[in-house]
Amino acid sequence: MSNANSYERYHRQTILPGFGEEGQxxxxxxxxxxxGAGGLGCxxxxxxxxxxxxxxxxIDDDVVALNNLHRQVLYSVNDxxxxxxxxxxxxxxxxxxxxxxxxxxxxxxxxxxxxxxxDFDIILDGTDNFSTRYMVNDACVLLRKPLVYxxxxxxxxxxxxxxxENDDDVNYRDIFPxxxxxxxxxxxxxxxxxxxxxxxxxxxxxxxxxxxxxxIGEPLVNQLLTxxxxxxxxxxxxxxxxxxxxSLIPKNETEFLRTDYLWLCSSPMSEEEIDxxxxxxxxxxxxxxxxxxxxxxxxxxxxxxxNIKIPLAQLANNAGEIRRDAVITFCQTGNRxxxxxxxxxxxxxxxxxxxxLRGGILEWSRRKQYERKKA
Amino acid sequence: MEGDLANCNSGKFVLLYMSMHIILxxxxxxxxxxxxxxxxxxxxxxLINALHNTYPALAQAKYVIAVDKQVITSNTLLNEKSxxxxxxxxxxx
Numbered sequence: 495m496s497n498a499n500s501y502e503r504y505h506r507q508t509i510l511p512g513f514g515e516e517g518q519x520x521x522x523x524x525x526x527x528x529x530g531a532g533g534l535g536c537x538x539x540x541x542x543x544x545x546x547x548x549x550x551x552x553i554d555d556d557v558v559a560l561n562n563l564h565r566q567v568l569y570s571v572n573d574x575x576x577x578x579x580x581x582x583x584x585x586x587x588x589x590x591x592x593x594x595x596x597x598x599x600x601x602x603x604x605x606x607x608x609x610x611x612x613d614f615d616i617i618l619d620g621t622d623n624f625s626t627r628y629m630v631n632d633a634c635v636l637l638r639k640p641l642v643y644x645x646x647x648x649x650x651x652x653x654x655x656x657x658x659e660n661d662d663d664v665n666y667r668d669i670f671p672x673x674x675x676x677x678x679x680x681x682x683x684x685x686x687x688x689x690x691x692x693x694x695x696x697x698x699x700x701x702x703x704x705x706x707x708x709x710i711g712e713p714l715v716n717q718l719l720t721x722x723x724x725x726x727x728x729x730x731x732x733x734x735x736x737x738x739x740x741s742l743i744p745k746n747e748t749e750f751l752r753t754d755y756l757w758l759c760s761s762p763m764s765e766e767e768i769d770x771x772x773x774x775x776x777x778x779x780x781x782x783x784x785x786x787x788x789x790x791x792x793x794x795x796x797x798x799x800x801n802i803k804i805p806l807a808q809l810a811n812n813a814g815e816i817r818r819d820a821v822i823t824f825c826q827t828g829n830r831x832x833x834x835x836x837x838x839x840x841x842x843x844x845x846x847x848x849x850x851l852r853g854g855i856l857e858w859s860r861r862k863q864y865e866r867k868k869a
Numbered sequence: 870m871e872g873d874l875a876n877c878n879s880g881k882f883v884l885l886y887m888s889m890h891i892i893l894x895x896x897x898x899x900x901x902x903x904x905x906x907x908x909x910x911x912x913x914x915x916l917i918n919a920l921h922n923t924y925p926a927l928a929q930a931k932y933v934i935a936v937d938k939q940v941i942t943s944n945t946l947l948n949e950k951s952x953x954x955x956x957x958x959x960x961x962x
Contacts, residue, residue, distance in 0.1 A: 622960060651959070670931065670958045729954065
């Protein structure tokens with residue numbers, strides 16, 4: 495497309511005071527990744543595309559459904575059953591063929607998040623679940639990428655910008671340190687949402703991204719804005735970083751890859767599982783055997799409490815080493831220890847109380863560090 | 870009325886001068902049955918205690934507390950002009 499066309503396309507924004515040709519050039523050079531092409535993602539994508547953000551990434555593994563259409567107005571009935579990322583990319587390409595649109599019809603996971611985020615300047619979080627939200631937040635903190643956050647429920651929305659430039663910049667965990675468990679906070683599929691709600695908040699997210707890129711105005715850094723569509727009330731809060739927040743966030747790629755975000759946000763899968771708090775209480779009460787079922791050389795070493803080392807593979811043969819009536823198994827992340835607890839339950843039946851430490855030694859250590867810093 | 874909370878969602882205008890306001894968001898409104906409460910307590914810890922006693926379901930909910938539009942992380946003194954906001958996390962997108 496010619497320069498003349500480009501001049502005309504962006505004319506109404508380039509004549510804005512403080513925006514100009516310079517602002518347009520910044521947009522054309524910018525790379526923005528939108529995580530989730532749903533309620534928030536659709537309007538954000540439409541405005542970012544229209545504004546001429548040079549490279550836009552769309553990641554979503556979902557397909558368009560009829561019950562999406564009351565709010566995801568980018569799609570039509572013909573798109574039902576097709577990949578959101580691919581349909582969005584196609585439709586947006588028609589809106590603005592001058593920009594590059596990259597679609598990823600895949601789920602965002604710890605395995606692909608860091609590599610993908612690294613290619614973009616700004617990340618927009620338009621996801622619909624806590625596990626991905628916490629993962630996106632942690633990845634952005636790790637990579638020091640600016641994150642535009644938006645979330646909605648029923649008739650209300652929240653919006654913020656986490657700049658992630660310096661250690662004392664506020665991130666999502668400064669507001670809500672821990673993910674709520676499954677079912678604790680209802681999603682739009684259960685609680686419902688007014689169709690215009692993601693339209694409003696998603697558009698505001700695009701607006702914040704445009705401000706960050708062009709340098710106009712004051713992005714919502716260290717602020718949380720809430721909007722109520724029924725009362726038209728806007729409530730804006732100042733946020734401050736907490737010292738202890740960083741101990742909850744993986745420190746490097748290895749730790750990030752080891753973090754099971756899906757697990758962090760799920761309810762206990764079985765009655766054997768206990769959290770770090772219950773674990774500490776049981777140890778304090780005493781009369782409990784704590785079993786490390788990891789392989790012998792695995793790190794970090796567990797030196798903070800007495801424990802017996804019996805790798806999972808040898809557990810059934812060495813169960814005789816367990817004397818006390820209460821037993822807690824633990825491993826790195828809580829998977830193997832749950833298997834171990836089931837094995838022990840098979841051996842001891844109702845003779846012993848058997849527990850498995852949820853989240854393993856990694857989550858326990860993180861929590862301990864967090865509590866120490868908080869105190 | 871130490872530790873007292875009153876629901877002020879009467880549907881009519883209520884003039885409440887010199888009275889601490891507590892604003893609730895999201896699902897917390899359903900729990901308390903009102904988006905605005907008035908109270909008279911010394912600090913945020915006492916407020917939270919009083920709220921959890923009055924609305925036990927609130928004790929199970931996750932939320933962040935802001936006093937006069939500043940999110941707080943430790944017990945904070947309140948006065949009759951304080952506006953306290955309780956915000957839950959939203960997951961929807």
